[in-house]
Amino acid sequence: MKLLRFEFDCSKQVPWYGYLCNQYLNYQKLNLTIGLLAIRHQADSHLEQQKKPVITWRYLLEAEGEQAQLEQLAEQIAADFLISVNLLDSRILLATERLGDNKPIDVTAAQLPFCQHCxxxxxxxxxxxxxxxxxxxxxxxxxxxxxxxxxxxxxxxxxxxxxxxxxxxxxxxxxxxxxxxxxxxxxxxxxxxxxxxxxxxxxxxxxxxxxxxxxxxxxxxxxxxxxxxxxxxxxxxxxxxxxxxxxxxxxxxxxxxxxxxxxxxxxxxxxxxxALYAHMLGMDIPVRTPMVILNQAKLGQPLPETLHDSARFGQYVAKASGKRQQQLTVSLSDDDSIWDSTEASNAAQCALLGIAAEDGSSNNLGLLYFSDEYCSQLLTSDDKGNVSCFMQIPELPVHGREIVAALEASPQQGVFAKFAEQYPELYQRLMQLDLSDCPKQSLKTLWVVAAVIIGIQADSNAQLADAFVAAAMSNTSANAPRIDYPLVSGDSASFNWCKTFGTLISFRLAGDEDAAKLAFAMNDSLADFIANWIERLDLNTAIRRVYLAGSSFANPVLGRRIALRLGKNFALGVSQMQDLDGALLAAGALYLRQRRR
CATH class of the missing domain: 3.90.870 (DHBP synthase)
Incomplete structure (x- = not known):
């Protein structure tokens, strides 16, 4: 007789897996036990542990029997447990003792439109x-x-x-x-x-x-x-x-x-x-999900008490309910009765607060919030949870002629003059650029201008930004130029975008016509600068984990390069229970200190 354990590790709870586990309690041929374990990985442990998700949800089924019986069971489990986007790993182990029991797992609504049977x-x-x-x-x-x-x-x-x-x-x-x-x-x-x-x-x-x-x-x-x-x-x-x-x-x-x-x-x-999903840190995370429910059962730990009973951020409404407001429900809603005074400029802070609620602590965190809709910022919190903004993406002029004027008045004027002479058609496209439909202080707007500089053609600003990302995705070059993102000090630091574009133009003038390599270089160099900035911040803040959030991370190149650069020295994380740039912000707004208007 052997005792086998079937394990399914997931980045978040999968109701269908819980339902299947409960169904297997009725398995007549063998005595089965089931369980759901929440495994938390500490940020201050070994570096290999840092590369794991903040929390892993492990579904397990255990059975003792003869070889033939166990093989039959294994085949049935393999057929029933369909692939979930949240599945990280699965395995079969020879166990010495049971970790589960014969009690059903508490499962929310678990229903599929169709399965392998129908x-x-x-x-x-x-x-x-x-x-x-x-x-x-x-x-x-x-x-x-x-x-x-x-x-x-x-x-x-x-x-x-x-x-x-x-x-x-x-x-x-x-x-x-x-x-x-x-x-x-x-x-x-x-x-x-x-x-x-x-x-x-x-x-x-x-x-x-x-x-x-x-x-x-x-x-x-x-x-x-x-x-x-x-x-x-x-x-x-x-x-x-x-x-x-x-x-x-x-x-x-x-x-x-x-x-x-x-x-x-x-x-x-x-x-x-x-939902559109982004692959980040080995997990698939929705950019915006229609609905999120957070409670102790889903998080594996209690929620911090909210400051407000309800809040709205954009299209999302968040409500706290239950004893000590221990359940948050966030959904897309047009309920006009819900208080709506959260300024869009607080998006990054709301993202950090939403993540902190999931993390269990708001202390000593870093957040890279890059959004295609709201102001993109690098935030940190100290050992008391106080949040400060270290850097934000610069706000570019709306009109192309103003961008050109700024470049001509900057120390990059010489290289830009050569660019205008060598690429007159691109110079004219820059002059005629209208960024009024682009989000302020976002990478998307930066990519639009960079796309024009490297010669990418598209019918709209949105397609220019997408074409720039697609070009970076297609890069096959082993080496990429280094683009400068020099910091400019101020109330919230930013980087000198004239210098950034000037560097890009320099490589173009040097004969580098490979748009894919240059687009990749913009992403890779930004990731490198970010890693340096956070290492500098860590000296004063003692950052225990850096979280990534925002819809710009749908760009797979950006996510991969930042994970590669930052992951060498820091524990990284994403919101596993919420999303990147939707419900997360409304959940965080429940914890944002603000007065009702």
Whole structure:
């Protein structure tokens, strides 16, 4: 007889895994025990421990039996525990004692739209159950969500087939789906970065530059959106796309009809339904998630008491409830009755406070908050939790002619004059640049100007910024130039952007025409300067962990380079229970010292 333990390590709790563990308590052939452990990794321990998540949630199943019985169980567990975007690692161990028990795990709502049992039936055009949106599944109960919305539950096979035909004829469809409104089209929808719904997963590698880990993430039960760069063969016009697989039964059937007709992907818009995820520090973290619930059960420790019962930040509303306000609920909401006086300029501080609530302490933290929407800052907190801003991204002039004037009046005037002479068309593009639609004090705005300097073409500022990120993602050079980000002292230090652009221009004039290498260099050099700044801060503040937050970290190059540069000497972290730049800010606003207006 052997005692085996099956372990699933996750960056946050996965309700579906908890549900499966509870189901295995009914396993008749063997005596099973289950458990959920919260494993915290201290920032002041060995360097290898610093590289681990702040907290790991470990689901475990234990069984004792003969070899054949255990092999059968292992096969069943492998089939049932579908990949989660939050899964970090899994293993089978020979155990000497049981860590679990026979008590069910406390699980919040755990439901999938479809699973490995029902998907081959309702999603395969050759199966008799194809397109039966209310098909009962005793495993995932995905039919329940469909039945809750009559407009979707009433759709028959011929109805969905007709929707597919209308799409093929060029019509844009506005549909009701279980998670909200769904817009699908063969053409781009609106302006800004586009979302693509993949119809034929087998063509994913021919459409996008995608890694094996990204394929697994797209296939996971959470069905995230990932920021992907199209291949040259795909002939897609934009530099980056938010890409996802079918996340509902209706989407599953509709994409199957389209796949049969030779359609690989369609444009879609699923606002606030599927989160865009960023891969950071070995974990997949949502940039903005529709809803977050924080309590002791989810954090593995008590929450600090909030200063306010409710607060709003942007589109998000946060509410504290329960004894000593021990549960926070944060969601997208248009509830006008919720107090809304949190200044957007407090975004970075709110992010730090939201992370501190999750961390358990606001003392001796560093925060790199880089946002595409709000003021990007480097903050620290001392041993009493007092927050100070060390550096913020500079605010560039709105008009290109003002940027040109500043460069011509700076010590970089000589190199800029040569640039204007050698690249007159780029000089004119700089002169005509209008940054009024760009966020102030963000890397996104910096990337727009840098993109023009290195010769990237695009139809809008948003696409220029995306094209710059895509160029950095495509870099294959082993060596990158060093771009200067010299600090300028003041109330909150910033860096001399004229010097930064001057350095970039110098490399361009020296004959470096590789846009990918220069875009990568801008990211890599910034990461290097940040590491130096934080090492300097650590001498006075004794930083125990540096957290990363903000939507700019959807740029995978920035996240990887900062992790590489900073991770050598500091413990790093991200919000594992919330997101990067949405619910996190509203949660933090509950702890922000401010008066109601």
């Amino acid at each position: 998907q081959p039936r309702l999603g395969d055009n050759q199966h008799t159950d194809f397109a039966n949106l209310t098909l009962t599944c005793e495993h995932c109960h995905g039919e329940q969500a469909t039945k809750s919305l009559a407009k979707v539950a009433g759709l028959q096979r011929q109805d969905i087939q007709q929707l597919a035909m209308r799409l093929l004829e060029g019509e844009t469809l506005f549909l009701d789906d279980v998670n909200g409104k769904l817009v699908v089209s063969r053409q781009a929808i609106g302006s800004g970065r586009q979302q693509l719904l993949v119809c034929n997963p087998n063509t994913l590698n021919s459409l996008f530059q995608v890694s094996d880990n990204e394929v697994l993430a797209l296939s996971s039960i959470e069905k995230p959106l990932l920021l992907l760069r199209p291949t040259a063969a795909a002939k897609l016009p934009a530099p980056l796309y938010e890409v996802g697989f079918a996340a509902s039964r209706l989407q599953l059937v509709l994409t199957e009809f389209l796949r049969v007709k030779g359609v690989d992907a369609i444009y879609c818009h699923r606002e606030n339904q599927q």
